[in-house]
Amino acid sequence: xxxxxVIPTIGRPCLADCLDALVRAPGEAPSExxxxxxxxxxxxxxxxxxxxxxxxxxxPAAARNIGWRETTAxxxxxxxxxxxxTEAWRDDLRRDLKNAARETGGIQGRIIxxxxxxxxxxxWERGTAGLADAWWVTADMAYRRDTLVETGGFDExxxxxxxxxxxxxxxxxxxxxxxxxxGRRTVHPVRAASRWASLGAQAGNADxxxxxxxxxxGWQRRxxxxxxxxxxxxxxxxxxxxxxxxxxxxxxxIGALAGAAALAxxxxxxxxxxxxxxxxxxxxxxxxxxxxxxxxLASWHWLRGMVASRHARPWPxxxxxxxxxxxxxxxxxxxYNADPDLVTPMPGAAEAVRLxxxxxxxxxxxxxQSGLARGLITEDRLDRVDRRIRExxxxxxxxxxxxxxxxxxxxxxxxxxxxSAAEALGVRPEDCVVIGDIGSDLAAARTAGARSVxxxxxxxxxxxxxxxxxxxSLIDAVRFALGEAS
Numbered sequence: 001x002x003x004x005x006v007i008p009t010i011g012r013p014c015l016a017d018c019l020d021a022l023v024r025a026p027g028e029a030p031s032e033x034x035x036x037x038x039x040x041x042x043x044x045x046x047x048x049x050x051x052x053x054x055x056x057x058x059x060p061a062a063a064r065n066i067g068w069r070e071t072t073a074x075x076x077x078x079x080x081x082x083x084x085x086t087e088a089w090r091d092d093l094r095r096d097l098k099n100a101a102r103e104t105g106g107i108q109g110r111i112i113x114x115x116x117x118x119x120x121x122x123x124w125e126r127g128t129a130g131l132a133d134a135w136w137v138t139a140d141m142a143y144r145r146d147t148l149v150e151t152g153g154f155d156e157x158x159x160x161x162x163x164x165x166x167x168x169x170x171x172x173x174x175x176x177x178x179x180x181x182x183g184r185r186t187v188h189p190v191r192a193a194s195r196w197a198s199l200g201a202q203a204g205n206a207d208x209x210x211x212x213x214x215x216x217x218g219w220q221r222r223x224x225x226x227x228x229x230x231x232x233x234x235x236x237x238x239x240x241x242x243x244x245x246x247x248x249x250x251x252x253x254i255g256a257l258a259g260a261a262a263l264a265x266x267x268x269x270x271x272x273x274x275x276x277x278x279x280x281x282x283x284x285x286x287x288x289x290x291x292x293x294x295x296x297l298a299s300w301h302w303l304r305g306m307v308a309s310r311h312a313r314p315w316p317x318x319x320x321x322x323x324x325x326x327x328x329x330x331x332x333x334x335x336y337n338a339d340p341d342l343v344t345p346m347p348g349a350a351e352a353v354r355l356x357x358x359x360x361x362x363x364x365x366x367x368x369q370s371g372l373a374r375g376l377i378t379e380d381r382l383d384r385v386d387r388r389i390r391e392x393x394x395x396x397x398x399x400x401x402x403x404x405x406x407x408x409x410x411x412x413x414x415x416x417x418x419x420s421a422a423e424a425l426g427v428r429p430e431d432c433v434v435i436g437d438i439g440s441d442l443a444a445a446r447t448a449g450a451r452s453v454x455x456x457x458x459x460x461x462x463x464x465x466x467x468x469x470x471x472x473s474l475i476d477a478v479r480f481a482l483g484e485a486s
Contacts, residue, residue, distance in 0.1 A: 001097040003075040003142065006067030007050075008036040008060045011043055014191065015081040019048060022079070027090030031073045036063040061154035061164040064138065068148055069449075077142040080161070083111075084187045085140070096142065096182030103466035105147035105177025106169065109140030109186045120278045123287060124197055128190045135224040136169035136179060140186040143172075146446045150175045150469060152316030152430070155214075157309075163207040166223040170215050171314060173222075175469045195286045202297040205230065209305025213312045229269070230302060233295040236265035240296070266292050318483040319451065320427045321397075322356045323418060325436035326367035328457050329474070331389055333437075336371035338381035340388035352435075352474035353393050359482050362425040364398035365389075366417035366434065366444070372403035379403075398424040413443030418450050433481035435474065439464035453477040 005022065009015045015035070022033065033050035037043075040057025053070055055063040068076045075097055079085070086092075089109075096107045113129040115121045121129065131137055138161075151171045158164035169179055194200075208230070211219050220227050240262035246255030270291035277283050327333040330353075332344045356363050371377040382401075390396060400417045402410040410416030415429075422429045434445035434452040437460055445452035454460065454468040455477050471477040 001075060001094065001100075002031045002073045003077050003093065003097060004068075004071035004073040005030045005033045005050075005077045005079060006036065006064060006071065007033070007079050007081050008038050008055070008063035008067065009046070009081040011037065011039050011046065012081055014189075015046070015048075017084055018079065018081050019050065021084040021086075022089075023049065025085055025087055025090045027088075028094055029090070030077070032071055034067045034070050036067040038063040058156065059159045060138075060161045061158045062156040065153040065156065068143075068145070068153060071145075074145050075142055076145060076148065077140070078138045079186070080139045080188075082189065082191050083139050084189070086112075086185045086187060089184050089186065092182070092184035093142070096184055100144075100180075101178070101466075102463065103176070103178050104180055105144050105172045105175075105467060106136070106179040107142045107182040108136055108179065109142070109182055109184045111137065111139050112185055112187045114187065114189060120276060122277055122283055123273050124193050125190045126276065127198075127201075128188065130226070131188055135181075136165050138165045139188050140184070141165065142182070143168075144177075146467070147172050147175070147177050149430070149446045149449055150177075150451055152451065155315035157210060157312070157315070158207055160204060160207065162204040163211055166219075166225055167211060167214065167315070170219065170223055176465075177467055195282065196290065198290050199293055199297060202294060203301050205298050205301035206305030206308065209302055210309040210312055213306070213309040214314050230298060232265065232269070233298040234302070236262050236269070236295040237299040239265065266295065269295070313483045316430075318359075319361065319433040319481040320431040321362035321364060321422065321425050321433070322478060322481050323364045323366045323421050323432055323434045323445075323450070324353075325412075325434070325438075325441045326365050326389070328437040328459060329435060329441075329455060330365065330393060333457075333459065336374075336376040337385055338371075338377045340384045343385060343388045343392065345389075345392055346474065348474040350393050352478045353396075355475065355478050356481065361481065362397045362427065363395075364400065364421045364425060365396055366400045366412070366421055366441075368402045368412050368417075368440075370403070370405045370411070373405045400424070413440040413447065415444050415448035418444050418448035422448070422450070433477075435471075435477045435481075439468075442468055451481075453480055 035048050035050045035052045036055050037046055037052055038055040038057055046052050053066060055066050064078055111131045113132050115125055115129055131139060154164050155167050239258045243255045243259030243262060270288050273287045274284055324330050330349045334342055353363055369382060398421050400421045402417055404411050418429055422432050429449040432450040434441055434450050437455055437457045442452040442454060453471050455471050455474055
């Protein structure tokens with residue numbers, strides 16, 4: 001099973017060690033390694049045996065999207081630039097991919113975080129060690145290309161290397177994929193950081209707010225994410241503000257009680273951070289100062305995030321075009337039908353097309369019609385049937401037909417019809433959603449880079465449902481294209 005590796009970087013020196021470990025590991029090599037240079041100002045060229053593309057400082061989520069779209073392998077492995085794969089990594093990865101079920105959309109590596117053996121770890125080191133128990137982290141995460149296509153990849157509204165991995169995991173599972181942990185192991189050393197790094201990390205509360213808006217209040221349980229101490233930080237901050245406010249309006253008694261509650265909360269927070277650490281003078285001072293500053297910082301970032309994301313929808317948002325399969329999707333499947341009087345729309349087809357058009361989407365049809373090549377139907381008869389469908393359901397902005405029996409680039413599951421429809425509509429394939437009733441419709445969409453929705457019929461096989469986004473009706477499928485349903 002071939003795979004590509006994508007590594008986003010901002011030019012940190014650790015990239016050299018990451019690449020050295022990856023290149024030296026024995027076993028089947030990746031088909032390609034893509035380094036995404038995400039330095040805002042560019043900078044000197046990165047000396048690397050891998051292919052380097054530039055992102056322009058748009059953040060790790062955008063960098064990973066640029067990277068995986070540059071690759072062609074069926075699997076894409078994302079590594080961070082500060083990890084080092086183990087010697088058995090390639091062989092273990094091969095087993096992970098070989099054993100993947102059809103519905104498996106992603107396989108996580110197991111992260112090892114070395115901690116000092118001669119002392120207790122610092123607060124920063126313990127935070128990094130949490131990666132060993134985290135889920136779906138892109139320090140080492142393999143995604144099936146089809147999964148990335150279906151979900152639109154990483155949500156580029158996440159500006160930091162935080163929560164964009166959990167967001168993608170939830171959208172992948174919503175799209176019908178399963179995610180598992182594999183057997184390969186990757187080492188994540190603790191990088192050097194400022195003693196005040198925990199203050200900057202509080203900006204991640206804004207990302208949590210975006211997660212809550214997009215995925216609902218239960219997102220942390222679904223993503224197996226640590227809920228953190230936000231409720232306590234909000235309580236401490238509120239108590240401090242109330243105390244200051246009451247003191248300002250000359251009610252010092254009650255104000256002092258509120259202030260004491262805030263100080264008690266800070267003291268408890270600081271003690272909980274100091275106790276498991278090395279308890280050096282610098283660590284104690286750092287924990288004391290940051291424990292007083294973290295609650296208001298965390299609260300501020302959470303509130304600003306809630307305001308900024310209040311209207312956010314799941315990534316990648318509404319499509320620009322909907323492409324319908326014909327037989328079994330828009331109209332009842334009557335093989336090689338040559339009689340327009342026998343055309344019968346599928347339930348909800350007219351309403352679905354009207355909904356798409358009313359929302360401003362381009363609407364097209366992509367259909368295999370091998371009956372032409374087989375001589376079972378004439379071109380004139382096919383045109384008459386298609387005209388009847390347009391009378392009942394149209395108009396349509398493009399109508400793409402493959403007349404071949406096979407071996408051509410246009411017959412689904414090949415991507416040609418989808419690519420041609422996108423070109424005719426003046427949009428990119430990734431801006432399209434293909435709606436069909438069988439696996440070849442979905443395969444054509446994924447190969448072209450478009451999203452897809454399966455609306456099953458009695459002819460849909462059970463295995464075609466696995467790893468597919470399934471809608472109960474054509475109306476629900478169009479609503480997904482509009483960004484109204486996951």
